[in-house]
Amino acid sequence: MRLINRSAGRISRHRRGPLAGLVVLLLALLLTGGAYSLLSPGATADEAAPDDEQIAAGRELFLVGCSFCHGQNGEGVLTASGTQYGPALTNVGAASVDFQVGTGRMPMVQPGQQAERKPPVYDQEQIDQLAAYVASLGTGPAVPDESAYTLPDDLTDDEREEAISRGGQVFLTNCTACHNYDGSGGAMPRGGYAPTIRGVPARYIYEALLTGPQQMPVFSEGNIPPQQKAELITYLQETAEQPNYGGFGLGSLGPVSEGLFAWVVGIGGLVGFAIWIAAHTTRTDRKKPAPGSEGGAQA
Amino acid sequence: MTQLDKHPGGEPVHGEGDGHDSHLPVADEPIANPGLPEHTWRPTDVDEDAAKRAERQVSTLFGLSAVFTVLFVVAYFAIEIGDSWDTFGGLGASTLALGMCLGIALILIGVGIIQWARKLMADHEIVEMRHPSRSSDEDRAATVEALNTGLEESGIARRPLIRRSLLGAVAILPLPAVIMLRDLGPTPGQVANAEEGTGLEHTLWGVRPEVRVVRDVIGTPIRPTDIEVGDLVNGIPDGLLDLEGVELQVAKAKAAVILVKMEPDDIKSSQGEDWIVDGVLCFSKICSHVGCPISLYERTTHHVLCPCHQSTFDLSDSAKVIFGPAGRPLPQLPLKLDDAGYLVAQSDFQQPVGPSYWSREK
Numbered sequence: 178m179r180l181i182n183r184s185a186g187r188i189s190r191h192r193r194g195p196l197a198g199l200v201v202l203l204l205a206l207l208l209t210g211g212a213y214s215l216l217s218p219g220a221t222a223d224e225a226a227p228d229d230e231q232i233a234a235g236r237e238l239f240l241v242g243c244s245f246c247h248g249q250n251g252e253g254v255l256t257a258s259g260t261q262y263g264p265a266l267t268n269v270g271a272a273s274v275d276f277q278v279g280t281g282r283m284p285m286v287q288p289g290q291q292a293e294r295k296p297p298v299y300d301q302e303q304i305d306q307l308a309a310y311v312a313s314l315g316t317g318p319a320v321p322d323e324s325a326y327t328l329p330d331d332l333t334d335d336e337r338e339e340a341i342s343r344g345g346q347v348f349l350t351n352c353t354a355c356h357n358y359d360g361s362g363g364a365m366p367r368g369g370y371a372p373t374i375r376g377v378p379a380r381y382i383y384e385a386l387l388t389g390p391q392q393m394p395v396f397s398e399g400n401i402p403p404q405q406k407a408e409l410i411t412y413l414q415e416t417a418e419q420p421n422y423g424g425f426g427l428g429s430l431g432p433v434s435e436g437l438f439a440w441v442v443g444i445g446g447l448v449g450f451a452i453w454i455a456a457h458t459t460r461t462d463r464k465k466p467a468p469g470s471e472g473g474a475q476a
Numbered sequence: 477m478t479q480l481d482k483h484p485g486g487e488p489v490h491g492e493g494d495g496h497d498s499h500l501p502v503a504d505e506p507i508a509n510p511g512l513p514e515h516t517w518r519p520t521d522v523d524e525d526a527a528k529r530a531e532r533q534v535s536t537l538f539g540l541s542a543v544f545t546v547l548f549v550v551a552y553f554a555i556e557i558g559d560s561w562d563t564f565g566g567l568g569a570s571t572l573a574l575g576m577c578l579g580i581a582l583i584l585i586g587v588g589i590i591q592w593a594r595k596l597m598a599d600h601e602i603v604e605m606r607h608p609s610r611s612s613d614e615d616r617a618a619t620v621e622a623l624n625t626g627l628e629e630s631g632i633a634r635r636p637l638i639r640r641s642l643l644g645a646v647a648i649l650p651l652p653a654v655i656m657l658r659d660l661g662p663t664p665g666q667v668a669n670a671e672e673g674t675g676l677e678h679t680l681w682g683v684r685p686e687v688r689v690v691r692d693v694i695g696t697p698i699r700p701t702d703i704e705v706g707d708l709v710n711g712i713p714d715g716l717l718d719l720e721g722v723e724l725q726v727a728k729a730k731a732a733v734i735l736v737k738m739e740p741d742d743i744k745s746s747q748g749e750d751w752i753v754d755g756v757l758c759f760s761k762i763c764s765h766v767g768c769p770i771s772l773y774e775r776t777t778h779h780v781l782c783p784c785h786q787s788t789f790d791l792s793d794s795a796k797v798i799f800g801p802a803g804r805p806l807p808q809l810p811l812k813l814d815d816a817g818y819l820v821a822q823s824d825f826q827q828p829v830g831p832s833y834w835s836r837e838k
Contacts, residue, residue, distance in 0.1 A: 354770070354772045365772065394707060395705075395707045395708070395775065399698075400704075400709050420566050420568060421566055422567070422568030422571060423571055424571050450590070460518060461517055465521065
């Protein structure tokens with residue numbers, strides 16, 4: 178009890194120590210990460226090429242930025258233990274390159290369970306060149322046209338509404354198992370996670386369905402037909418604009434964020450009130466003018 | 477707190493019944509008991525202006541609470557819900573306003589009471605000594621006597637017929653509750669019918685030969701060439717979408733399947749001979765632990781994970797359990813091609829899908 182009282186008394190002096198350490202640690206981590214991503218491969222190529230030489234230009238970019246893991250001809254690289262270092266890119270198609278490089282997942286900062294989304298390293302012209310080169314290596318889906326992931330304009334309001342609600346059904350059946358009921362993402366085995374698909378451009382969603390990035394299964398045109406894919410994407414866009422009728426969504430992560438909120442804000446607030454109720458009130462040295470009143474002090 | 481542990485006002489305490497240390501010699505006053513320190517007053521106790529100020533504070537808090545209660549009623553009627561919701565900052569205005577008004581109204585009453593207690597309510601320390609919890613001997617004797625009188629006067633000891641019939645009547649009183657369990661519906665055994673796919677052991681896959689596998693929601697049949705290696709198709713039996721309501725839900729909860737296509741080299745084992753068509757495997761979507769629908773499939777490892785309790789199945793190896801609480805592999809549906817080249821079931825599942833139950837054989 179005495180110890181608690183004493184440390185509470187000195188809290189303003191003690192608080193600065195650990196916080197300063199944390200800030201220094203965070204700064205050091207940021208600096209290290211920033212320096213690493215500057216020095217890592219990928220940021221070098223900046224040469225633009227005319228359209229008819231796209232494939233040749235893409236090959237140059239590929240040799241500099243991708244071949245270390247994926248092999249000089251995109252054949253993939255095996256580790257000594259037989260696992261994949263970088264998978265073969267011979268039959269992934271242009272859509273896969275456009276997705277992986279366009280969303281910044283490739284080039285990866287480091288090998289790991291998850292290729293994380295980050296600002297893209299290449300500009301769209303370079304991505305097109307890379308995609309053209311990788312597409313020339315074998316088969317695979319092409320980059321979809323915009324008409325593939327938008328509903329036709331000539332639908333009546335009723336038809337459009339029907340299409341969107343059908344898209345919602347397709348979403349609930351095929352996507353929510355991993356990407357959560359709201360598309361906010363969720364945990365996967367061995368430290369992986371299904372990323373959020375909220376705020377992802379329609380083209381990348383379509384490409385992800387076609388190519389199955391990383392561990393994600395493929396939803397090819399023969400699995401979910403193109404029309405249903407367009408309905409699904411329109412459903413996502415439509416629901417993104419809907420207001421949150423129920424109040425704050427807390428990231429739509431379900432019990433994780435809601436539980437955290439209840440613990441920190443809810444129970445924290447109760448603790449705050451309990452401390453306030455029990456805390457000493459201000460006292461004065463002045464005495465009551467009329468002595469002998471009820472509840473007086475004992476001698 | 478610490479004041480309560482001290483003896484008040486120099487009065488040594490040794491009660492008759494209490495005191496585990498009563499046998500120890502106690503000096504009358506080895507160290508003089510200083511008693512309670514002199515009471516110091518709050519500003520509101522000695523200054524009438526401060527008290528008035530606190531009074532106004534508290535009544536303002538209560539008044540504000542009433543304002544928010546009125547605002548709640550206003551918001552309830554004024555804000556549009558239903559077909560065209562009013563929104564406020566991307567949130568439903570009605571939900572937000574009702575919640576905030578009621579919450580603030582309640583919290584202001586609480587804050588007001590705390591402030592009232594801290595500033596204005598009586599402020600003297602109270603010392604309450606501990607008392608033995610045992611009742612006095614007179615009370616105990618009186619209670620026993622009253623009990624005995626009651627027994628004597630009711631004659632329950634002298635009239636065994638009454639006693640036994642009462643015990644019997646009370647003993648069978650829970651029977652209606654047990655009988656009413658029948659209202660929960662027929663037992664799974666009573667509704668089991670392979671022709672209709674009902675009961676725990678049958679699904680819609682066995683109601684007729686060659687039931688086609690169709691895409692869930694979309695309802696179209698599937699050719700093995702439609703899907704690529706790495707694909708995951710959520711499938712249902714043809715005819716399921718014709719059902720409605722509870723029947724649809726019950727049938728789907730047992731018959732839902734996932735189809736995956738793998739490189740033939742990746743397939744280590746299968747639950748049956750010739751159950752795979754062109755690398756397409758079909759498994760029950762219902763977890764064998766407690767029946768959650770599972771389709772968290774990893775294309776690279778062929779593992780499917782149940783989100784409820786993390787049971788993990790290796791679809792390339794007969795869907796055997798590689799992690800988690802599930803006790804059995806996911807049942808595999810034997811596939812073949814019909815004359816039109818579509819994927820169909822050879823038969824129903826060879827074992828019941830979903831979680832264990834008492835009369836299950838394996």
